[in-house]
Amino acid sequence: MPFPKLRKFQALTLLLCVLTFTMVLFNYTLRDPSGSGYLFLKYAVRLSDSLFPRGPCGCGAGRCLAEVTEDDSWFAERFNQSFHPVMSRKGSLLSDDTYRWWQWLQAERQPANYSEVIDRLFQVIPDKELYLDSGPERCRTCAVVGNSGNLKGSHYGALIDASDFIIRMNQARTEGFEKDVGYRTTHHIMYPESAVDLDNGTSLVLVPFKTLDLQWLISALTTGNIQYTYLPVMAHIKASREKVMVYSPSFFKYVYDTWLDGHGRYPSTGFLALLFAIHTCDEVNVFGFGADQYGNWHHYWENNLEGGAFRQTGVHDGDYEYNVTQLLADKHKIKLFKGS
Template identity: 70%
Template sequence: MSLFWSVELLTSPNKLDFDIIPHAMPLPKRKRIRTFMLLFCIVTFATFLFSYTFRDPSLYFFKYAFRLPDNLFSKGACACRRCMAEPEDDPWFTERFNLSIHPLMTSGNSLLSDDTFKWWQWLQAESHPANYTEVVEELFQVIPDEALYADGSPERCRTCAVVGNSGNLKGSQYGDLIDSTDIIIRMNQAPTAGFEEDVGSRTTHHVMYPESSVDLDNTTHLVLIPFKTLDLQWIISALTTGTIKHTYVPVTSRIKANKDMVLIYSPTFFKYVYETWLDSHGRYPSTGFLTLLFAIHICDKVSVFGFGADQFGNWHHYWEENHLAGAFRHTGVHDGDYEYNVTLLLADKHKIQMFKGR
């Protein structure tokens, strides 16, 4: 049978419709053709939208709806679906985020302005500090003097997990997710043995200060947050002679750590976090907040675990019992509520992903 196409004018009391149908074709075949045409239109539209998303990644529909690989939607700054620094960022983040201030100290950026040095020495009231310049010179004879993590590129998608110590990690079963990231940062005591299912087993960077120091394995970076010149002297001593045994409290005189993987948190960056991100709330930032901002400045994608209270509103460490609730929220020097609100704001702006556990 020959197939002819015609336009039939279908009238109704309210409208005129033009319907293209095949002449003398059975109804089932018409339905199949109409179905095919509908599917063809859907596929064409989806293909157009998908290709448009590649040209203009400000459309994130596919990124968030289908969980596609990170490097599929590279914008150029990094290979993740969404990079830490986005061209369309809102003013609040843009005016704070400053990649020119590096989180880690090297001999090249160790010189402190008078204002920064005075503020830093004031943190723990070091009244008679040693000569800072001489201590820094000795420090970089013991540990490497390298500028790390300044290697951002369109090919890199560095994923990082910042693992806090909140009791909300208990029963969370985040272990495998944490261990799947490139960089895993823990802080202070943070045991993993016996808690692997919830907190993971890998650690690439462990943040501490002399009074919270723990031994590390040979593959983990020790990231020291110094609050005074004596802290820099302590890390030199702890890796060599073991002569310093007291700061303002007794401290571990020797520490097990790979001296070739020791990093020093920059006092300049420390002050930048306090003034720019916390608007000078509290006496100085907590270790957790300093660690979070460290990750934001070296990573392309940051996931945060173990921050905040548990589901019952208790504030305690995941290795402690609930009767110690409140043990680390109110320290007298940190504004925990302000820090947590800034952390939530970063999550709301899709700069970090918060995993709140149980």
Template identity: 70%
Template sequence: MLLGRRRSLCSLFGLSSDSMSLPRRRQIRTLALLFCVITFTTFLFSYTLRDPSLDFFKYASRLSDNLFFSSGGPCACRRRCMTEAEDDPWFAERFNRSVRPLMTRENSVLSDDTFKWWQWLQSERQPANFSEVVDQLFRVVPDEVQYVDAGPKRCRSCSVVGNSGNLKGAHYGGLIDSCDLVIRMNQAPTAGYEEDVGARTTHHVMYPESAVDLDNGTSLVLVPFKTLDLQWIISALTTGTITHTYTPVASRIKANKDKVLIYNPTFFKYVYESWLEGHGRYPSTGFLSLMLAVHICDEVTVFGFGADQYGNWHHYWEENTLSGAFRHTGVHDADHEYNVTLQLAEKHKIQLFRGR
């Protein structure tokens, strides 16, 4: 069979294997090798056209970038940084690094427009003096500027873990826990769900009505909707006197007061206007958590957002899979928020894992 192939190849060039001299045989071997290389390259090219993810040359280029990345870029990550020198116009139009996600005494002064919008969210009729409450707040929790160290020496990876039922059976636990920061929100139980949702939590985003106890190593990120919410966190960490907002709330909470962070109302409004363009009454906790990550992290991976594979909207710890169970709340535009999340993924700003 091998002899037959050799003769066929020789016949192709008009030669007889019996009459060939040594130089001619070498020439044929060279031509045969060249023929094989061209055939293999053509096959590889046509195959990768069908599946661009298998493009060897792109892979080699990415590998080279990973091995020899420039330390003069916007971050030290080997993959694409959140902010590139030549950014996407859609992203650049919305992203504003000067608006700080977390509140400190220094940036706590709110414009009249922001204060009115913020107080309108839950219709607080007789709020306490905001400046006095802020002064009391930062006597209890740290008054520190954090996560403003972006630059060519930093690569901060973050997992944002939503509560969607699409996490069930997804086995994302190890991937979630591998990031520097793991951000969860509201209830978000992990015990018994570690294989799918991970076990680590570095930041837990909540508001008074969704508060849960935390371990000593987790940062509580409070999203305040009104001045009373700031008073509540002071009380929950000290006297325990506040037991009701617009609904009964936990009078005390287990949390490390030295790791409490406050979501800035100015940033809250910026997310609503710049990223959601006024859709819904206000952003969901999930979207606020995502925007926090986008502004303090260099690489962001997102899990547990959106419906499951059957179109059901439910929490991963619930058996109830009624479609729309928490999708249409009357205050959030879940469809628009998810579309913005998809755009961030399509523009390679975040990596979105859609679960099951």
């Protein structure tokens, strides 16, 4: 009998013994609820928990992203659950270092008072601490859907739509591409200059690069008076205000410092979406990242093979980001689907 099968047989035998022992004690406890049977039953439950410990999530052995094994030092050094992707009023305070770094990304000459903007922001959108429910009862599956042309002809649509969370970004389209990219979206990550209208079932996740971006969000959901940042932007955006959230600048900097080691000027939206998923999900499947089979970096809805020129701008280090993504896949933290 092969060794893995032997181990499974031994584990099953042990489990049956524990269950039989527990049932006997349970029957005895019914007859003597205040006596020694009750104590034996408590001991049996504790023994069962120690022999068959529950993992950090409810997805099953070896399937929990946050589960760290002996050879996971690289992941363990980087994955810090004290950082939360979504901002709340309570979690909006920025250290001086984080504030300076964040304001440097798309430098404003005279930024508005950050505290006052935050106070107004959480009068417009919900002030909730989200996705802090990780534990052995939860098994949240997530699909991070990038915009790469490698999705064309992939037929991943049904697989993507089967996930609990489906995260898309920027100007991603589904209409006409459902067979390859799916039709459902639960979270759409964008910044003001890449904004699109959303249906009422989708959460808007704004990535702010400056205080003005927070002001734009307030405006886009109310007065519509901000129509220009460094580019023309949508005056109003169609989205359910109750589902709007903001990507935390502190988490933004954590991604840049810890996961990218300072490569590029700042992370791409796709990499920010990936780390959002890693910190809110128990299983993460990644689609539409990287080049297509011919080495082209373009969007699946475009015929322009010169798309993806951002890799040469120096703003994002696309190659480094993809190498980190591939390493996460190699370490079985995520599943990376590379398309047709």
